[in-house]
Each structure stands twice: as structure tokens, then as C-alpha cells.
Amino acid sequence: MTVNIRIxxxxxxxxxxxxxxxxxxxCAGCTAGTIVRNLLKVAGPNTIVVNATGCLExxxxxxxxxxxxxxxxxxxxxxxxxxxxxxxxxIKVLKEKGKIDPNKKINIIAIGGDGGTFDIGLQALSGMLExxxxxxxxxxxxxxxxxxxxxxxxxxxxxxWTTTTPVGTIMRGEWRDKKDIIGIALAHKVPYIAxxxxxxxxxxxxxxxxxxxxxxxxxxxxxMACTTGWRFDPKLGIKISKLAVETAVWxxxxxxxxxxxxxxxxxxxxxxREYLKLQGRYSHLTEEEINDIQERINRKVExxxxxxxxxxxxxxx
Amino acid sequence: xxxxxxxxxxxxxxxxxxxxxxxxxxxxAGWRFEKPVIDNEKxxxxxxxxxxxxxxxIVESDEKYTTKTGKTYNVSYKINYYFCKGCxxxxxECPVKAITMVPEV
Ligand SMILES: Cc1ncc(C[n+]2csc(CCOP(=O)(O)OP(=O)(O)O)c2C)c(N)n1
Ligand code: SF4
Ligand code: SF4
Ligand code: SF4
Ligand SMILES: [Mg+2]
Numbered sequence: 001m002t003v004n005i006r007i008x009x010x011x012x013x014x015x016x017x018x019x020x021x022x023x024x025x026x027c028a029g030c031t032a033g034t035i036v037r038n039l040l041k042v043a044g045p046n047t048i049v050v051n052a053t054g055c056l057e058x059x060x061x062x063x064x065x066x067x068x069x070x071x072x073x074x075x076x077x078x079x080x081x082x083x084x085x086x087x088x089x090x091i092k093v094l095k096e097k098g099k100i101d102p103n104k105k106i107n108i109i110a111i112g113g114d115g116g117t118f119d120i121g122l123q124a125l126s127g128m129l130e131x132x133x134x135x136x137x138x139x140x141x142x143x144x145x146x147x148x149x150x151x152x153x154x155x156x157x158x159x160x161w162t163t164t165t166p167v168g169t170i171m172r173g174e175w176r177d178k179k180d181i182i183g184i185a186l187a188h189k190v191p192y193i194a195x196x197x198x199x200x201x202x203x204x205x206x207x208x209x210x211x212x213x214x215x216x217x218x219x220x221x222x223x224m225a226c227t228t229g230w231r232f233d234p235k236l237g238i239k240i241s242k243l244a245v246e247t248a249v250w251x252x253x254x255x256x257x258x259x260x261x262x263x264x265x266x267x268x269x270x271x272x273r274e275y276l277k278l279q280g281r282y283s284h285l286t287e288e289e290i291n292d293i294q295e296r297i298n299r300k301v302e303x304x305x306x307x308x309x310x311x312x313x314x315x316x317x
Numbered sequence: 318x319x320x321x322x323x324x325x326x327x328x329x330x331x332x333x334x335x336x337x338x339x340x341x342x343x344x345x346a347g348w349r350f351e352k353p354v355i356d357n358e359k360x361x362x363x364x365x366x367x368x369x370x371x372x373x374x375i376v377e378s379d380e381k382y383t384t385k386t387g388k389t390y391n392v393s394y395k396i397n398y399y400f401c402k403g404c405x406x407x408x409x410e411c412p413v414k415a416i417t418m419v420p421e422v
Binding site for chain 2: 016020029030032233
């Protein structure tokens with residue numbers, strides 16, 4: 001059976017069927033559930049998922065239950081990309097030997113958290129991208145090591161509170177900038193790299209489909225609002241994700257063979273305060289600190305507009 | 318919740334801890350303190366709640382529905398209260414506010 005991946009044009013192009021089912025133990029309102037349900041709606045049944053440990057993995061595979069209706073393997077923290085590479089190589093050989101129909105399209109997807117990708121799994125990811133495996137790597141970024149109790153990671157943003165970047169008179173949360181994982185992936189010259197956000201469902205799902213259509217490695221970096229670690233009301237996960245784009249804290253973009261496009265242009269930006277004020281991890285910020293964050297975003301927006309060659313992200317409203 | 322006695326012993330477990338696929342996990346109804354209720358008269362069948370729900374707790378079906386004003390829809394949405402954790406995302410994101418969160422008693 002060959003199931004070709006189609007790029008959804010409207011939300012009605014997505015199947016009703018779920019391959020990631022309810023009953024898992026992710027927190028109420030955890031947007032990881034939204035992201036992965038949509039990912040598997042796009043990918044369909046001919047898919048193998050390789051999952052680094054983290055919230056998603058431990059919450060969906062409590063023995064003897066599983067939330068995954070596709071073949072799924074739990075591996076260590078650091079080697080999702082390496083195991084996915086091995087799965088891809090094995091399938092190639094089985095096809096060459098005629099044990100699997102060579103025309104059968106099998107999607108291989110590695111999923112890791114930000115800790116498992118930006119930090120501990122970076123070497124394995126680099127190897128996978130460098131060797132050119134036909135694997136889609138999805139990093140769901142909740143900006144800390146959530147599963148073990150909200151420790152900072154290389155993806156934790158400037159000034160955010162975590163249990164290892166506490167807030168007091170001397171420390172004011174994270175003092176380093178978020179690591180540029182897209183820049184790192186770009187340096188590997190792979191065919192498809194994108195950022196996505198579950199509030200912009202169709203944009204995210206189109207990107208999943210594009211990455212799966214492409215023959216070669218791809219990376220999709222998805223913002224994952226975390227009710228427990230970011231300290232917000234569980235109903236606000238999608239609203240906060242939307243605000244991340246409206247304030248340009250997060251930019252939805254893609255690099256198709258190196259060509260940059262911003263897929264969600266923002267004609268008029270909201271002040272970053274709108275995004276920060278809904279989250280307890282930023283509740284310590286003074287007016288001065290908020291302005292400092294706004295300045296950093298302004299500089300980032302300038303950089304992106306320069307790279308695209310036109311104003312895709314507008315001024316503050 | 319399964320009782321401790323009914324869990325398999327170590328020698329009964331499959332090698333490598335392979336779970337049988339597609340076992341329906343346990344209900345999450347006990348996690349809720351509010352439950353979403355859909356008003357079928359107001360709902361414009363945009364599909365957003367169905368796609369946003371992190372817990373696959375909104376069921377889409379081909380059931381027809383005709384509103385009091387005479388509009389017929391070929392699709393219907395129902396909450397699956399076995400899986401719904403009451404997070405409120407569906408109610409928050411519904412563009413026509415057709416979902417209300419009602420306290421559990
Ligand atoms: C080598 C190793 N070190 C530490 C751990 C413990 N551990 C399990 S999950 C986790 C955090 C995962 O963070 P992230 O990848 O960001 O995923 P999240 O839990 O935030 O979804 C840690 C530290 C481990 N399993 N293996
Ligand atoms: S801690 Fe955050 S990422 Fe983990 S299950 Fe809860 S909401 Fe999801
Ligand atoms: S309250 Fe949350 S879990 Fe329940 S149906 Fe709505 S989105 Fe799904
Ligand atoms: S989000 Fe609202 S209008 Fe859209 S399908 Fe759900 S209940 Fe209906
Ligand atoms: Mg994380």
C-alpha cells in the first residue's frame with residue numbers, strides 16, 4: 001500500500017482518524033498533544049516514530065498502555081536521531097533485498113524535546129543531518145527540561161524563570177539567549193528546515209507534509225506552550241502560542257533548499273508584554289526588563305526582514 | 318485504576334517491554350473540574366476544537382444536524398468525556414463561543 005503524503009490546503013484535508021489517541025498522561029492543556037496528533041494525521045499509518053525521552057515519551061507509554069497506533073520506539077535521551085538513522089538504513093536494506101515493497105513509502109520521524117535536541121541529542125542530530133538520512137526530526141520546544149522538573153536548557157529564553165535559573169535580587173531568571181537551533185541545522189545544508197506553532201495549525205501541518213515529501217533530512221522546530229513549566233492556566237496554551245507569533249517572540253518560517261520564507265507575516269506587531277504577562281515564569285520582570293526584551297526582539301525582527309529582503313514583520317502597533 | 322494484584326509479574330512481561338499496540342488507556346475523567354459542553358445551535362462546524370484538543374476528546378461524525386433557523390450541517394461534534402481532561406482549550410479557541418465550561422459536581 002502506498003500512501004502518498006498530500007499537502008493539506010484547508011483543515012478539511014486532514015483525516016478524521018487519529019494515530020495518536022487520547023488517554024495519555026500529558027498535563028491537561030499540554031500542547032504537545034495538539035502537535036503530535038496533527039503530525040500523525042499528516043503522516044498517516046505508514047509511519048515509524050522514534051521518541052527521545054521527555055514529557056511526551058513518558059506520558060504516552062505507561063506500561064502496558066500506549067497512545068501510539070503506529071510503530072513507536074522509546075530510546076535514550078541523547079540518541080533519537082541516531083536510532084532514526086538506523087531505522088531508515090534498515091528499511092533501505094530490506095527494500096533492496098525485496099523483503100519490503102520498494103515502492104512503499106514509510107515515514108520515519110524522530111521526536112525530541114528541546115533538552116533532548118538542543119543539548120544532549122545535538123551530536124546525534126548533527127550526524128543524522130550530515131549523513132543525509134531520509135528522516136523528519138521534530139523538536140517540540142517547551143523551553144526547559146520539563147519532565148524532570150523545569151530545569152533550564154539551551155532553549156530557555158532570556159529572563160525566563162526555571163528551577164535552575166531562579167529569581168532573586170542577584171539572579172533574574174535565565175541570563176543567556178536561546179540557542180539558534182535553526183542556524184545550526186542550516187549549517188548542515190539540508191533540504192528542509194522550518195519553525196512551526198500549533199496555534200497556526202494549517203501552516204504547521206503543511207510543513208509536516210512538505211518535510212515528509214522531501215527525500216532527505218529535515219528539521220521542524222515547534223514551539224510547545226507548557227502549562228506547568230510556563231505557569232499559565234491550561235486553557236491558554238493555544239492563545240499564548242498565537243501571541244508568540246503576534247509579538248514576534250516566535251517567527252513561523254521555512255528554509256526550502258536554503259531559501260528563506262516567513263510563512264506567517266505580521267503586519268503590525270503587539271508589544272511583547274502581551275505575551276509575557278500571561279506567564280508566571282515572567283512574573284518577576286520589571287518594566288525595564290520587559291523593555292530590554294522588547295529591544296532584543298526589535299533587533300531580531302530587523303535581521304529577519306533584512307534576510308528576506310522586505311518587511312515581512314512590521315513595526316510595533 | 319488496575320489493582321496491584323492484577324498487574325503481570327516480571328516473567329509474564331514481553332521482552333523489551335513491548336506494549337500491545339492500541340490498548341485503550343484509562344479514563345481521564347477524574348482529572349476534570351470543569352467540562353466542556355457544545356451548543357450545536359451556535360457551532361459553525363469549523364473543525365478547530367477537534368484539531369486543537371490535545372487529548373483527542375472531541376469526536377467528529379457524519380451525523381446530520383438541522384438548527385432551529387433551518388441550517389443543516391453534515392458533520393457533528395461531541396465531547397468524549399472518557400478522555401476529556403477539562404483543559405478548556407476548545408472553549409477558549411472556539412471562534413463563535415459555542416463551547417461553555419460547566420463545573421463538575
Ligand atoms: C542520559 C540521561 N540523562 C538524564 C535523563 C533524565 N531525563 C529524562 S527526561 C529529561 C528531560 C527532558 O527534557 P526535554 O528534552 O526538554 O523534554 P521535556 O520533558 O521538556 O518534554 C531528563 C533530564 C535521562 N533519561 N537520560
Ligand atoms: S510539564 Fe509541560 S510539557 Fe510536560 S506534560 Fe505538562 S504541560 Fe506538557
Ligand atoms: S476541555 Fe480540553 S481535553 Fe476536553 S475536549 Fe476541550 S480541549 Fe479537549
Ligand atoms: S470550534 Fe466551535 S464552531 Fe468550531 S467546530 Fe468546535 S464548537 Fe463548532
Ligand atoms: Mg523541554
